[in-house]
Amino acid sequence: MTSPTLLISDLHLSPADPATLRAFFTFLYQRAQHASALYILGDLFEYWLGDDQLDDPFYAKIANALAALRQHGVSVYFMPGNRDFLPGPRFAQAAGLSIIPDPSIIQIDGLRVLLAHGDAFCTDDIGYQRYRKLARNRLVQWIWLNLPRRIRNREAEKLRNKSKAMNQRKAMQIMDVNAGAIQTALRKYNTPVLIHGHTHKPDIHEYPEGIRYVLPDWHQGQGGYAAILQGKIQLYRQLEEGLSQPSNIQTDDC
Template structure:
């Protein structure tokens, strides 16, 4: 698989879903080994309590990522709304490189901005307020000072509260805001950005839009709850594909 870059997001890996962990390991051992790079755009884990996480399933995932990066395939990682506490320790253990939200890469000649995507869901005001708290370095420092058991309990509580809150929201509110997407492209005009790749919404699709007379593309990655979802990008084009066990 020459000249191919892979993009995934929203795997939500958790020991309670071993089949999805195995599917991810399959990707790392097969398609990813033939790729030029692998980008994970947030929510690799269902939740992350800190880089001292010692669960057996996490150790297996870290070892597989390390094997891939040591084979010469770079792996780039971005924070999601579930694993925002991923830090330098995880990167040192795996060889992954942590990217900032909204970074721009040259994807085979096309300037492309990468995001998890939750910051574009501006209609969901309560979530944006929560996001601001979760990304606050002081708050994160206070949480990481707690014991692993306390952090795990807090993560489970927050996950439960998030699930309950989402049942009360319309699906439109939890999707990206069109004006936010437009403003993002306009902010990157000088860099010549023509493409946006993101996850978070779990609505895999490719959207073509026209901004200031120019054709732009927004590619949304799918989640890994029922099956895998991978964006295969080559110099000619990008294609979203479902990913299944071999």
């Protein structure tokens, strides 16, 4: 029996949202273990300050849960998002996954698919794109990762608060993807399908160049995913019944 390829994004896992962590673990155990591969297209975590975050039992437990998938023969791929773009080799090894660039092209059952986190397509938000370019500068990242963790925690909190305040003043349309940027990407990479997250607006959009699938975000135990099987893509905007209210997954020791 053929196993599907699953794709998720925007879980924003943090100790402040234990319901989503429980739903994620249940999804791994009941759904992802039966997949051929799992692609995480960014923002798995609310923030990732560096691989020393694995010293925290909460994050170590998530890495262990992902590593367990590999023992079941499931390949796991992680694409950095705008909240967790600093994963390193320690995280990859601990979670048993491969880190892939944004964007990436995959071939599944003869279907050529472009994967992205999605924030690079929000080109109308000029301020954010300026920040994105700076944050992904290798020198800036090296300096950041060599700061003491307490300073990184403090500065990250300042950045999150600043981002929330700025987003409240921005027009909603500039925080969504730009249609021209999407069409340019489909032409550039010669793919009929694009799958991304980031916008928290799950939907399916058609263009002359191809189809765009937007993955659901996860919050308070609710979430969704996409599945590719035999060349067909299904978007699940919500977790199936029985997955969203797990009862046998313990997370209070995180």
